[in-house]
Amino acid sequence: MDILSDVLRVVRLSGAIHFCAEFTEPWAILTSPPEMLTVRLVPGAEAVIPFHIATGGRCWLSWGKVEPIGIEAGDVLVFARGAQHVLASGPGVTPVPIKDIYRPVPEQITVLRHGGGGEESHFVCGFLHSDQRFGPLLDAMPALACVRVRDGTIRLETFTDTGRYAEPIVLEQDPQWWTASIDHLVGETAKPGPGNRAVLARLSELLFTEVVRWLLTSVGEGRRGWLAGLADPHVGRALNLLHAEPARAWTVAELARQAGLSRAALAKHFVELVGETPMQYLAGWRMHLARRELRDSTLGLAEIGARVGYESEAAFSRAFRRLVGAPPASWRQANLLSASAHRVDEPAGHSA
Known part of the structure; x- marks a missing residue:
């Protein structure tokens, strides 16, 4: 029995891209709190899982008591429980709540531009949502899963609200399929056409499912959930x-x-x-x-x-x-x- 597939089928997991960000230094963005995500993104959904794909430049990610984490182009960030967080070009920049600058058009991918006109950083931002919240899965996942490709390998880094969930894991897989999937997803955001939303939804679901599978195969001894x-x-x-x-x-x-x-x-x-x-x-x-x-x-x-x-x-x-x-x-x-x-x-x- 493929339990993970069974769960994702029953809760009707789906994905979407809602904006592409073009930020210029200095800049800092504060995301919405988790309790507001379903109201603002998918009314009627019980769970929303935001994710970011860094496509250019560098920035810093911070939330809770976690030390700032450096983010580079190609990094993929998945927030299983929608933790509110700050993305910033550097320290000392006062973050602007995303709700103050982001007013998208439904069913379309918005291009969001913000910042002081300096060095650029680019992101593709999306979310996964489901009709039902399956707590056993989402509560067992780390607050943040960060997938990076470094030196020809895929690295999975995980964090709780207070620090590292586990030491980084080097996955024994060829990274080419992962980078090709990311490139395909990013390309679809730039060239909308027939079937675009369906392709983006399926690619988002694929990437999330793969992250969960990696977490499943790398559960450390002594872990619970x-x-x-x-x-x-x-x-x-x-x-x-x-x-x-x-x-x-x-x-x-x-x-x-x-x-x-x-x-x-x-x-x-x-x-x-x-x-x-x-x-x-x-x-x-x-x-x-x-x-x-x-x-x-x-x-x-x-x-x-x-x-x-x-x-x-x-x-x-x-x-x-x-x-x-x-x-x-x-x-x-x-x-x-x-x-x-x-x-x-x-x-x-x-x-x-």
Whole structure:
């Protein structure tokens, strides 16, 4: 079972480019806080993951308690939880909130020019968004993943809000495909044409998925979180079983038997790595599946409940209300109305 693909399919991950930046020294930009990203970029989305591709010049990145990080052309920055941050040409420049200078035209890539007229820095800025926030993945990722190509190799550098998440990792892959993909994406932003938005969306998704795969294969010993759980032979096996048959009436004992551990050992190890019990994780995943069906299908509540493992409509409704916060019928109606409103009345502008 390819769990990562399963998750990205269910939450409907998609990507977009919203502006190309041309900044001239001196300059400094403050991005919007994470709680404002969905409101300004994709109303109705539950998760927005901003990213920047440096295409020319140099600058400094800072946020929280992290020491300023030097950024050069070719570097790719991915903020899994949308941490507010500052990009600047150098120290001592007062940052300008991006919302004060950025008023894009919906469905178009804006060229954003700002600064004092000195040396130039260029960026392509985009975001990934999803209908549902899959916390186990996003919360397990470092706050910042920075991909650099140096000396003919791909380097992955990761950071928390306070410092390095792990030591830089040199990936044993030919960097040519990565740089070619970045070049393709950047080229598409400069030459819009038929299918442009679809190509940019798919390229953005590809690059994000590859970063997650690199993080998955490089999870260090002692790390915790969903990625560490996938990488663990026993917990990973249990996760595969739950995703392969989410409607099955699983017990921890049966999971443990198939995962090759005792019931107590699996229960303890699963919580240590994933942060919740196997049955809590299963219930949460069932709600992701149910919400997709409620939004995308016309199936009745009883059938949707049966598809995700509940024997009756009443049991499904109780679980949905407990975990999602609203009855499934009300949630479906609210989301249909919200989606219709967004289609009819697109926002006049949004900001990063």
